[in-house]
Amino acid sequence: MDLGINGRKGIVCAASRGLGRGCAEALAVAGVDLVICARGPEALEATAADLRAAGVSVTAVAADITTEAGRAAVLAAAGPQVDILVTNAGGPPPGMWSDWDREDFIKALDANMLTPIALMQAVLPGMMARGWGRVVNITSVSVKAPVGVLGLSNSARAGLTGFVAGTARQVAGKGVTINNLLPGIHATDRAVALDQGVVKAKGISYEAAQAERMATIPAGRYGTPEEFGAACAFLCSQHAGFIVGQNILLDGGATNLSM
Numbered sequence: 267m268d269l270g271i272n273g274r275k276g277i278v279c280a281a282s283r284g285l286g287r288g289c290a291e292a293l294a295v296a297g298v299d300l301v302i303c304a305r306g307p308e309a310l311e312a313t314a315a316d317l318r319a320a321g322v323s324v325t326a327v328a329a330d331i332t333t334e335a336g337r338a339a340v341l342a343a344a345g346p347q348v349d350i351l352v353t354n355a356g357g358p359p360p361g362m363w364s365d366w367d368r369e370d371f372i373k374a375l376d377a378n379m380l381t382p383i384a385l386m387q388a389v390l391p392g393m394m395a396r397g398w399g400r401v402v403n404i405t406s407v408s409v410k411a412p413v414g415v416l417g418l419s420n421s422a423r424a425g426l427t428g429f430v431a432g433t434a435r436q437v438a439g440k441g442v443t444i445n446n447l448l449p450g451i452h453a454t455d456r457a458v459a460l461d462q463g464v465v466k467a468k469g470i471s472y473e474a475a476q477a478e479r480m481a482t483i484p485a486g487r488y489g490t491p492e493e494f495g496a497a498c499a500f501l502c503s504q505h506a507g508f509i510v511g512q513n514i515l516l517d518g519g520a521t522n523l524s525m
C-alpha cells in the first residue's frame with residue numbers, strides 16, 4: 267500500500283534502537299525525510315546510515331529529548347515544517363510504590379508526559395496552519411492495564427493519555443491527528459531489562475523468565491519493532507485521517523478488553 271506520505275518531514279524521538287527505530291525504519295521506507303534522536307551518538311549514527319539506504323534524508327541529533335535543550339536541538343534540526351511527530355523516550359525503572367520520592371516522579375513525568383506534551387505544543391500550530399499533520403505517541407499497555415511494578419510509568423502515561431484525549435479532538439478539524447500506540451511486550455533492549463528484573467526478583471533463569479512472560483501472551487511470542495513500526499507508519503499515513511485520539515494496543519492479545 268502506498269502510504270501517501272512520500273516527501274513528508276518527520277521527527278522520530280528516541281530512535282536509535284527498539285520501537286523508535288522500528289517507527290523510523292517504516293517511515294523512511296514510506297519516503298519520509300527524518301530527524302531522529304537518541305542520547306548515545308554511536309548507535310544513532312549507525313541507525314541514521316541504515317535509514318538513508320531507503321533514499322530519504324536523515325538528520326541525527328544526539329540529544330536527551332527529556333531536556334529542554336535536547337528538544338530545542340531536535341526541533342531546530344527539523345526546521346519550520348514538521349508533518350509527522352513520533353514521541354518516545356526510555357521508560358522509567360520498575361519498583362515498589364514505597365521506592366519513589368518526588369524527584370523520581372518528576373523525572374518520570376518529564377520523560378513520559380511533559381516531553382511529548384512540549385513537543386506537540388511546538389509542532390501542532392504549524393501542522394494546523396498547513397492543514398495536515400500526524401502525531402503518534404509511543405506509550406504503553408500500562409495505560410489500559412497498569413503493570414504492578416511500573417508505578418512510575420503507569421502514572422506518567424495516564425497523564426499523557428488525558429492530555430491527548432482532549433487535544434486530539436481540538437486539532438482534528440485542522441487535518442491533524444494524534445493517536446497513542448500502546449506496546450505490550452516487544453523484543454527490544456527494554457524487554458530484556460524487564461526480563462532481567464524477573465530473573466532477579468524470582469531467582470529463575472533468563473530463559474525461564476522469558477518463557478513465563480511469553481505464556482501470558484496469546485500470540486505466544488513478543489512483538490517485533492518492525493511490526494510496531496508498520497502500525498505507526500499507517501497511523502502517520504494519508505489513509506489514517508479519520509483515526510483520532512485512539513489508544514491502540516499492540517500486545518498479541520495479552521490484555522483482554524473485548525468483553
Ligand code: NAP
Nearest residue numbers: 280282283284285304305306331356357451452454455456
Ligand atoms: P529501548 O529498546 O530501550 O530503546 C530506547 C531508545 O530510546 C534507544 O534508542 C535510546 O537510545 C533512546 N532513548 C532513551 N532515553 C532517551 C532520551 N532521554 N532521549 C533520547 N533518546 C532516548 O526501548 P523500547 O523497548 O524501544 O521502548 C520504547 C518505549 O516504549 C519506552 O518508553 C518503553 O517504556 C515503552 N514500552 C516498551 C515495551 C517493550 O516491551 N519494549 C513495552 C511497553 C512500553 P539512548 O539510550 O542512546 O538514548
